Amino acid sequence: MYLKELTELDGVSGNERLVREFISEKIKDKVDDMKTDVLGNLIAFKKGTKGKRKIVLAAHMDEVGFMITNIEDDGTLSFAPVGGVETQVMPGKVVRVNGKIFGAIGYKAIHLQEKDQILKPPSIDQLRIYIGAKSKEEASKLVKIGDYVSFTTAYSEENNRAVGKAFDDRAGCSVLMEIAQMNERYEDDLYFAFVVQEEVGLRGSAVVVEQIHPDIAIVIEGTTAGDDPELPEYQWATHLGDGPAITFMHRGYVVNKRVYESIVAVAQKHSIPHQAKRRTAGGTDAARFARTGAGTAAGVVSVPSRYIHSPVSMIDLNDYSNTVLLIRKILEEGEAFAR
Structure with missing residues (x-):
């Protein structure tokens, strides 16, 4: 887990260099290939055992x-x-x-x-x-x-909760790093896309699509928690402690039904706590994956984050670890996933 190191780095949209260099140094010996494109996206690759499909796991490096x-x-x-x-x-x-x-x-x-x-x-x-x-x-x-x-918020942990800045989306970056560093190889060719400039218009992910032409993209995000002061429960988007949030629709994109239902099915199969993201405000790189070029079947799995886009955000560490587990199990499904 790299939450502390990642969140304490400065990486406002368009200035992601320090984040990219940190990630690159930590995963370079665990992947088959890695490159940085003109826009600044870091793309790492692990060859699959069958290699019939290309799956992209994506998280954005930039912060507000x-x-x-x-x-x-x-x-x-x-x-x-x-x-x-x-x-x-x-x-x-x-x-x-x-x-x-x-x-x-x-x-x-x-x-x-x-x-x-x-x-x-x-x-x-x-x-x-x-x-x-x-x-x-x-x-x-x-x-x-x-x-x-x-x-400049310093990262801290207390009672299985973490507090810091930029969990949107350094939490997703940390998830990708953990997956990349595992020794397993999966059936599908796997790309790890650490993208830039999500917060100012989903810019980096469009460039990734044009380079890889993936079959499936799964975006790992930090998303809005709804259990804020004075907000009635019926308006909650997600709740800290209820597991990773699975998006069915958000601004600019109705999630590919096949991918959404497959993510939910994997979570249920392995008894992984999960929740639907119940509010549809906000957008993610999944929309750009789906709408660029010929389009990509894209889904979203998120770590709920309270007080998002502020100097001090909070996540539940069980939500984080269950997000890592869910992504691992999705990859283990191989060709059976989203068929």
């Missing part, structure tokens, strides 16, 4: 974050979100610019806010990043426009 858009006269930094980050979670958070310059996201103190400001989230143009610089000249020696900004 920010980019610097301006250096102000007072030395503060204006910024824009990269991916879906709500302004409610930004004020007061410690961030890291270019992996080395620490700062804090600042907003007007509550004592100075009007009543209507207190009751609504700030707009992005009301927020600044403070890095300790006293002038534009001083700040310009440290950062520049276009620099990446990441949250």
